[in-house]
Amino acid sequence: MLRDQVQALCKEHVPPETLRELITANAPWQPELWRVMGELGLLGAAIPEACGGVGLTYRELAIINQELGRAVAPVPFFSSICMAAEAIRLAGTAEQQARWLPDLATGKRVATFAWAEPSTTLLERPLATTIEGDRVRGPKTPVPDASVADLCIVLADRGGEDCLAVVELDQDAVQRKPLHGFDELRQHGAIDFRRARCEVLEAASGSAFTAALFDEFATLLAFEQVGGAEAALFMARDYSLDRYIFGRRLGSYQAVKHKLADILTALELATANALHAADTLAKGGPDSRAAAAAARIGATEAYETAARENLQVHGGIGFTWEANCHFHYRRARLLALSLGSVEVWTDLLIDALADAANPSQAAA
Amino acid sequence: MSDHAQDEDYRLEVRAWLAENAAEYAEPREFPEAELVARSKAWIRRKHEAGYSAIAEPVAAGGAGGTSRQAAIFEREEARYHTPTFTGVGIGFAMTMAAIKGHGTAQQYEHFGTLTHRGDITWCQLFSEPAAGSDLAGLRTRAVKDGDNWVVNGQKVWSSWAHHADWGILIARTDPTVAKHKGLTFFLVDMKSPGVEVRPIRQITGKSDFNETFLTDVVIPDANRIGAEGEGWACCMTVLATERGRTRSARAGGDRSGSVRSLVRQAAATPRQGGSALDSRAVRAKLARWYVREQGLKNFGKRLDEQARSGGGFPATVALVKLVSATLLQETHAFLMDLDEYAGAFSSDAADREEVFYQYLWSSAMRIAGGADEVLRNQLAERVLGMPGEMRADKGVPFNELPY
Secondary structure (H helix, E strand, O other): OOOHHEEEEEHHHOHHHHHHHHHHHHOOHHHHHHHHHHOOOOOOOOOOOOOOOOOHHHHHHHHHHHHHHHHHOOHHHHHHOOOHHHHHHOOOOOHHHHHHHHHHHOOOEEEEEEOOOOOOOOOOOOOOEEEEEEEEEEEEEEEEOOOOOEEEEEEEEEEEEEEEEEEEEEOOOOEEEEOOOOOOOOOOEEEEEEEEOEEEEOOOOOOHHHHHHHHHHHHHHHHHHHHHHHHHHHHHHHHHHHHHEEEEHHHHHHHHHHHHHHHHHHHHHHHHHHHHHHHHHHHHOHHHHHHHHHHHHHHHHHHHHHHHHHHHHHHHHOOOOOOOOOHHHHHHHHHOOOOOOOHHHHHHHHHHHHHOOOHHHHHO | OOOOHHHHHHHHOOOHHHHOHHHHOOOOOOOHHHHHHHHHHHHHHHHHHHHOOOOOOOOHHHOOOOOOOHHHHHHHHHHOOOOOOHHHHHHHHHHHHHHHHOOOOOHHHHHHHHHHHHOOOOEEOOOOOOOOOHHHOOOOOOOEEEEOOEEEEEEOOOOOOOOOOHEEEEEOOOOOEEEEEOOEEEEEEOOOOOEEEEEOOOOOOOOOOOEEEEEEEEEEEEEEEEEOOOHHHHHHHHHHHHHHHHHHHHHOOOOOOOHHHHHHHHHHHOOOEEEEHOOOOHHHHHHHHHHHHHHHHHHHHHHHHHHHHHHHHHOHHHHHHHHHHHHHHHHHHHHHHOOOOOHHHHOOOOOOOOHHHHHHHHHHHHOOOOOOHHHHHHHHHHHHHHOOOOOOOOOOHHHOOOOO
């Protein structure tokens, strides 16, 4: 099964010892795992067969991302596959898909997706980055996996409208600067586009399209968070069963049992919401925004709680470099901020529910 | 014909039958208790005659011998109406039948199944006692063997709707000399037996949904024992697992009153300086979190149902449904009062606050009945996460040597 396959790969290529080595070496990723994933067709799971992919749905993407989240795997899967390749698939013409997607499917090239700008939150407009003709200009930061990416899908303003463009990063008019981040296993950078050459994805544009695209990203990211939350929960459970304190197992104390039961509950609801969002988005329809927002908020809070309380259950040792708690403690925070905070999604959710309750006002 | 086409045919047939037979229940109606009970039974009888009662159960047990898919289709279609039902129906159809099926004889299942699925009798549950709630196995009601009969003495509480029940499912102690879980036996008791006295308990809501049931020298034929002597605890577990599964869709979201969508609407309609209550960040944050939980329950419930339908039964995670839904009910109804500030604590012609008061009060019982929050958390930790059971002072100690 797909899930087992990804789990086995992560166990082999990115066990916790490897994660620690990568951080120490300041390495931005684990290219060997990426290469194997490409060979096995995991990177091309949702890329159309005509473009060198496997042509499955993005439910498969979700499963892969969930398992990578569980392992805190240092590969640019969310950036290159969940965001960039999906953006090309959904906004690119057939010709553009055929040009850009095959190399992403094999893993030969890595792409990322740049939406954030220094002074805006998700979906806030206007964008400072603008496109004129085949040139893009403006600052994008933070951009995930910026240092390992060959291509970047840039969200920019063209004549007052959202539009997406592919930029080859290896050109003089692109300046990349690494950012010192909180989670060094997913490095970010600032990219300054100085009238860089770009190719606009012409099949879809506009703010409604961007919003729908972010709903999909949020849903896929929720799976990564749910995977991480599950790992943190079971790490805490396992430790609580090993560790004895005052003559009994740590996990026999009700304070610990109830804490973990509450995390389990949040995790089960978050998983159900993520699965529902994946189904809703696959079908399309008016409830996509609410479903995606519920998935995003639920998964963010489940992962953050699981990561924090996992460290807490470990006690002092949880605070050390040698314990594996910090991978999730950092990653949970990073993912909470990676695609609009809970506060931003709260507004998106409540506005969607309010609009649905009062359609006439929404149209106005 | 494909499964799908067959399902569609069945759905249309059900729809037509309901249109003809359930027309008087198209809109919600309130009935006095006794009338509700009578109408509930009459409705089951009508479904039974048409082959729609206990659809997936065998004909010999009063069912229709259909499939669980058909049962699910009928349930969904019937849910479009407000057909009469009360607690005693669910206790019979789901919990009592699960116990008899799982632990009783085929003959018992056919006999009581037929009576129940035909609408002849409804049931109540005689489990909890004044000193045995979460610690149910500490119950003291005694059943003593007397020839082919048992003689029962004791006191039960929280028996929902017992004053309208024809029969009850009863757990009693048959052997006080063994450890407490081991000395229990499960019985079916005719509520019209001499010595059964049902007294209403006035609740926090002012209503009396629950009762105390006093059992004084009540005679139960041994034929109405379910399972072996000493198997009572296992029977109870079957019943309680079924009960928890049934609460799964208690709050399914949508746009009903009390749903988060309706709270959003009400907040938007509540004026605050220069705008509405929905402009408040604090309000939005609460609504969003409740929506995540409400939809999470709904989506989780769908998965549980699929699992249960494919024959897996309910997994132990089902305990989280009531854990989340009861608190959600409490918090959202407190919020509905908050929206109106000081006035929220008082009745009003403009708002249906009596219903809000009632739900808020009722939620306090929901957090206790059928497994208190704390018990459910223990269950999730122990049965799902495999964490150790509680340290117990009563383990392996014969019941009659336990301190009170």
